[in-house]
Amino acid sequence: MKPFNIYKITILLLTSIPFLLTNCEEVIDDFELKKTKSELVIDAQCSSFTDSAIVKITRTGDYMNPIEYPAVSGAIVTLLFNDTTMLLTEKSPGLYIATYSFPENTMYTIHVQYDSKEYTAQSYMPGKVPLTKLSYRVSEYSKYLQTYPGELFYVTKMEFLDPQNQTNYYRIKITKNDTLFKSANDLMITDDIYFTADTIQYEPFYFFKKNDKVLFEFTSIDKANYLYYTTLIQAMTSTSNFSVPDNPTSNFSGNVLGRFLAYSSDTLSIIIK
C-alpha cells in the first residue's frame, strides 16, 4: 500500500464529514459550459509487450454530450529508435499502426505531422521488471462485505524485485475474468522512492470471489509518463470543487493533448480456488 492512498482515504473521509450532517442533490437545468474549439489529441504507445506501436489521433468532443471524438486521418506518423525510422500505416481512420519486436532499454522518438504542424515526443522504454509471485488470501473485510452469510472475499498480493540504484516507475493493471478495471480510480502507479527493500509486496484494495481469474500486468514506464499518469489521475478524479484541476502534463512538443508512452510489461495470473 502506497502512503499516497492514506492521503486519498483521508481526503475522501474528511470531505465527507459535511455530508454526514445533511445534503441534497438537484439537477441544474440551465447550466452551460463555454463552447471552445475542438483540439487535437495524440494517444501514442509502443511496447515490447505487444510488439506494436499504436497511435490514435482524435479530436476533443463536447463535455456534456460528446456525440463523437472525431478521428483524424491523413497524418504522417514516424517512429525513430536507435538507427531505425519506421512509418506507421493508417489501418482505419485515425488509427496508425506498426508491428515490430521493439527493443527495451531504448529511447523512442515519435513525429506526427498533420495540417502543416509537427508534434514530437520522446519516451524511454525501460527494461521489463518481472513479477515474482502472485498469491491470495481471505480478506478481513469479508464480514463487512458479504451479501449472504458465509460469503468470502479475497485479496491478491503481487511481489516483484525492485531494481536497485535507479528510480523505477510502474503502473499496475488488473484484469478480472478478462475484464480490465478501467475507471480513473483503477489507474495505479507508483515510483520506488519510498521502497527501502528490494523485494516489494503489494496487496491492492480489490476484492475477488471464488473462481475469479485475476491477471496482473506490471508495466514499467519512464518518468515523463509517470508524471503524465499522475496528472491524468488528477484531471479525471478532481471534481473542481475542492481543487483546481489542470490538463495532464504531456511529453509532446507543439502544444497538443495526449502523450507518447513506450513501455514494457510482465504478467502473472491466478485463479482463486
Place this chain on the structure above:
Amino acid sequence: MKKILIILLIFNSLHTYSQKFTISGYVKDASTGEVLIGASVYVLGTTTGAFTNYYGFYSITLEKGNYNIEYSYLGYNTKTILIQLSANKTHNVELSASVEKLETVVVSAEARDKNVTSVEMGTQSLQMAEIKNIPVLFGENDILKTIQLMPGVKGAGEGNSGFFVRGGGADQNLVLLDEAPVYNASHMLGFFSVFNGDAIRDVKLYKGAMPAEYGGRLSSVLDIKMKEGNLKSYHATGGVGTISSRLAVEGPIKKDTSSFIIAARRTYADMFLLFAKDTNLRKTKLYFYDLNLKTNYTINENNRVFLSGYFGRDVFKFQDMFGTDWGNATGTLRWVHLFNPKLFLNSTIVYSSFDNVITVNNGMYDIDLKMGINDVNLKEDFQWYANTKNTVKFGFESIYHTFNPGELTTDMEGVNISIDNKYALETGLYISNEQTINDYIKIKYGLRFSTFNVMGPGTTYTYNDNHEITDSSIYSGKTIIKSYPGLEPRFAGTFRINAESSIKASYTRNNQYVHLIQSSTVSLPLDYWIPSTELTPPQVCSQYSLGYFRNFRENMYESSFEVYYKNLQSQIDYENGTNVFLNPNVESYLIFGNGRSYGAEFLVKKNSGTLTGWIGYTISKTEKKFNELNKGKWFPTRYDRTHDISIVAMYDFNKRLQASATWVFSTGDAITFPSGKYKIEEFTVNHYTERNGYRMPNYHRADIGITYTVKKNERYNSNINFSVYNVYNRKNAYMILFEPKDEKKPEELQAVKVTLFPILPSITWNFTF
C-alpha cells in the same frame, strides 16, 4: 533605541518648558473588575483625550491645574471626576454598566466618535455581546463567522468559519488568542471556529494599516482577547445547544487581586450516530472539545501577571480503520509592568502548537502519520506616553518555530517516511509613533524590521528541473542556514474635516515567512506549514488604502467608504501534478507568482436604539499570475467574489425579547470546469482551457434568531435562543458535479448541484448565575 526616540520627538519637545504632570491609571468594569479596552478619557473643555490601551491603561499629560475628566465607555455610565493636578497622579476608575440597556444597547466596543477621529482604518472591532446576538448555523455563535459579515472579509463557503481578507489567502491571517498565534482556527473542517464565545472578551480585525507591533502575515491580524475572570464574585455561564454544550466558571481567587476563568465546550454530533441502524456507523466518532483557562494576579499598582491557555482537539474515527485527531494548544504568560505613569511594558512568553495525527489500519498494517508546527515566542512591548501629542510604541518579538511536515511510522515492511523537521527563528523589531499634529491631522508612522533565520540542524538541497537532487549541504547544530531581513514601513493618517467626518489614508508593507502547503482549496488538517528557505522566498504584500469616514445623528450612525489596492509578491502555488503530501522534495515543486487585489468597501452601522446593525457592501477583484499556470495569464482566485453584501439587524422588542436577522449575498466562487473531453487509452479525460474561468451560482441566504429571556435578576439569568439557518431554504450550490443523464448513456452528462444545509432550526438554552 532611545536615541531614535529622541530624534523622533525632538521637534515636539520644544514647548515643554511649563510644568507638566501626568494622570494615569486603569479603567475597569465595576461589576467584574475586568479592564475596559478603548474606553475614552477626555479632558472637558479641551481637545485633549486618550483611549485606554489593550490593558485598560491610560496616560494623559497636562499642565498644572484643575481639570474635569470624563471617563466613558459605550454601554456604561459616564463618570466625570475633578482632578487637581499638582503632581503625577494615578487614578483608577470603575464604570458600571448602564441600567437602561434598552435605550442604549450598544454594539460597538469603541468610543462614540472613534470611527472618525482615530487613525485606524480597515479595522473592525466586535464585542462578544454583539456576536452572541447574531444567528448562526446550529446556534453556535461564532467569532469567525461574524467577522465574515464585515465588508472586505469573505467566508470559505457554506457554514465555514475560514475567512479571507481583502483577497488574501487562508494562511495570510495572523490569528492571535491572547497573543498566541493559532495555526488552525477551525474545528470539524471549518464548520466551527476554535473560539468559545464564553471565554472571549473582544475581537479586533485589522484588514489593512496593521500597527507595527504586528507582523508575519500578509493580509490581516485577528486579535482575540480572552476574558480575565471576574475579580469581585463567582459566576457560571453555560449553554445547552443542538450539537454542543458549554460551561464557563469564573471568579476571584483573592478579591480585587486575583481571578480565574475556565471555559469548556464539547460537541456531540456523533451522539446521534448511536441511534444509527448500521453498527459500523455507531462505531464512528466525530466530535471536538476545547478548553480555555486564564488567571491573573495583581502584585501591586505597577505589576500584573496573567497566565492563559487554550487546548482543543478534533477527533474523527471511522470504525477501527481510520482515525484522525488534531488540534491546537497555546499558552501565554504575560507580565504587565508600569515603570512610571508614562512608560508601560508588556512582557510575554507564548507557546503555540498545532498537530495532526492520522492512524490507518487496513487490517494488515498500522500506519501512523504525524505532522504539525510549534512556536515559542518572546515579546517585549513598550508603550511610552511621551507627551500629549505623541504616543510611542516600540519593542521586539522573537519566535522559534519547529516545523514537522510529516512523519510516517508503520509496521509495514520496507516503508518508512520521515521528512526532516525544520527550524527557524523569526524576529521583529519595531517602533511607531502616533502623533497629533493639530486638531485636524493625526498621523501614525512606524517601521518594523523583521528577520527570518532558517536554522540548523538540517540539510538543504538544490534541485534540477526534474526535481532531482543535484547537491546537498548538511548543517549541524544551531547554525544559520539562510537569513531573510525585511523592512516593513507602516503609515496611517487622518485628516479631520469636521466633527462628523474625516479622510484617512494608509500604507502597509508586510512580509510573511511561513507558508501553508494546502492539498486542496478547502482547509484540511492535512495542510502543513513550511518556512521560507533558500528555495522559498518570503511572501511580500504592499497595501494602499484611502477612506472617507462619516458619523451621523450624534454618532448614532457611523459609515465608512474605503478603497484599497494590494500588490502581492512571491505567492505560492504548485506545479501541475504535485503531490504535496509527505513529499520531502515539495519545495522543488513550488512555483512563485504575483497577485493583485483591489476593491471598495462600504459600511453603514447603527450603534444605538432599539434597532441596531449594519449594512456592508464590497466590490473587489483578486487575481494571480504564474508563468507555469494558465499559460502565464492572470486568473481570478477561488474566492474572488465580485459583489458581497451583508445586512445584519438586531431589534429589541422589550426587555425580554430580542430578535436578529442577517442576509448575505455574494457572487459565486471562481471555479475551473472542463470545456471538452477526449479519450486516452481506456480513459475519458476532461479538457480544461481556462483556470477559474467559470463561476459557481450566486450565493444568498437569510438567517433569523430570537432570544427570549426567561428569567433575569441579580443572581440568575437565563435565556432561550431559537435560530433558523437559511430561512427561505435557498439551495446554494456547495459543489457542482457532472453526472450521466441516463445510466445507459454514460457519456451524456448533466450538471448537478449539491447543497449542504437546508432550512435548519436550532435551539440553545443559556444561563448565567
